[in-house]
Amino acid sequence: MATGDWSKKTSDAPVELRRQWRADRALRPPMRSPGRPAPSRAVQRQFWRLIATGITSAEAALAVGVSVPVGSRWYRHAGGMSPISLAEPTGRYLSFEEREEIAILHAQDKGVREIAREIGRDPGTVSRELRRNAATRGGKLEYRATVAQWKAQQSAKRPKAAKLLENTQLRQYVHDRLAGNVRRPDGTIVTGPTPAPWKGLNKPHRADRRWALAWSPEQIAQRLKIDFPDDESMRISHEAIYQSLFIEGRGALKRELVTCLRTGRALRRPRARSRNKPGGHVTADVVFSERPAEAADRAVPGHWEGDLIIGTGRSAIGTIVERSSRSTILVHLPRMEGWGEMPYMKNGPSLGGYGALAMNAALSASMATLPEQLRKTLTWDRGKELSGHAQFSVETGTKVFFADPHSPWQRPTNENTNGLLRQYFPKGTDLSRWSAEDLEAIAHALNNRPRKVLKWKTPAEVFEEQLRSLHQPGVASTD
Incomplete structure (x- = not known):
């Protein structure tokens, strides 16, 4: 927004307040507009807790108050694995409920110290919250709990490059043991069947699958200690490999490599047991x-x-x-x-x-x-x-x-x-x-x-x- 337009929209405010608004806007890095802010971490945490009990993504979505497509998208993009910690927050940071209380009291023209006494927080915490996480699309600071929660979650992100992205040798080792070619004892490659292109769906039923070495992530992780006993950089947990395969954007492995896992599942699902048919010829x-x-x-x-x-x-x-x-x-x-x-x-x-x-x-x-x-x-x-x-x-x-x-x-x-x-x-x-x-x-x-x-x-x-x-x-x- 141009300076003239911003001054025109806020001309009814005192000069000192407008100067403070300018300072707050200048110090805050630009953030994309969230549109309708995503549900809070508390809602997502409850969703994944319900998934852990064995219910479907649709049932879990309705239970936490989000739409079924949203719940299905959360589950699919995370590969059936919880992308966030399910542990309860320690209380060090403001919760969504506290931000809602701040928004209500602030709308009632309560002062910072009075709000702090009401919610049991330090006045400096409330003051910073009202300045840092307020909505600014209207040209001035307007505190809304949903926008504040979204901004806080965005600022709290600490993106960390996956180990497989940083270590080329480790990534190649994992890829070769997971998706390498099947060979005869004399070293000749056996191509096997030609499967249909992977469409991002779950385990293919009654269809050919690609033949690969298909070591499990745990086999790969443990074998690294034998093949590279003195190289600590060649270490990775099997869970990190699973996350690279299942969770979108988490690692350097292509998503379609889930077809090289033994089950071929693109999502984590309970596995069924087979039963044998009895025979009548046993003495x-x-x-x-x-x-x-x-x-x-x-x-x-x-x-x-x-x-x-x-x-x-x-x-x-x-x-x-x-x-x-x-x-x-x-x-x-x-x-x-x-x-x-x-x-x-x-x-x-x-x-x-x-x-x-x-x-x-x-x-x-x-x-x-x-x-x-x-x-x-x-x-x-x-x-x-x-x-x-x-x-x-x-x-x-x-x-x-x-x-x-x-x-x-x-x-x-x-x-x-x-x-x-x-x-x-x-x-x-x-x-x-x-x-x-x-x-x-x-x-x-x-x-x-x-x-x-x-x-x-x-x-x-x-x-x-x-x-x-x-x-x-x-x-x-x-x-």
């Missing part, structure tokens, strides 16, 4: 309670857990995981001759690739590559694909046991691994298109990811230690 001698005690103790290697991951068109991949090292083997289950050529026949031969005969053959071939001391037992779910377990045990020397119905926690290592594999083989996709070499590449990627439970070693490293211990002279067999 009393192969139930879970009959499994030897040493299988429960992960100190002894050679005890495995197994299951199938199912795709469309009755396609499947077998997964077996060693309980001690967490080493994974993927079993290729190609469709048998005649699949899709003859009409379906009830109780006819299973041509999908994971009938009892095909499963026994493929699983036996995979287990046969292991030393005899490392194939003691196999714990499977109750699926009928392993109904020929007696023949399998004869061929491989591996005793099969079946978990109880609806008890996935009895095969925890395999359940966890199947969750990891769903990043590469999503539900609702055709799994028969991947060759044995492709499955070997994915198993190689999983076996070379550091695990927290292994003190950030990789399953491949632990499995190699097990193999070396078997070849040491004088080591007694545990059979």
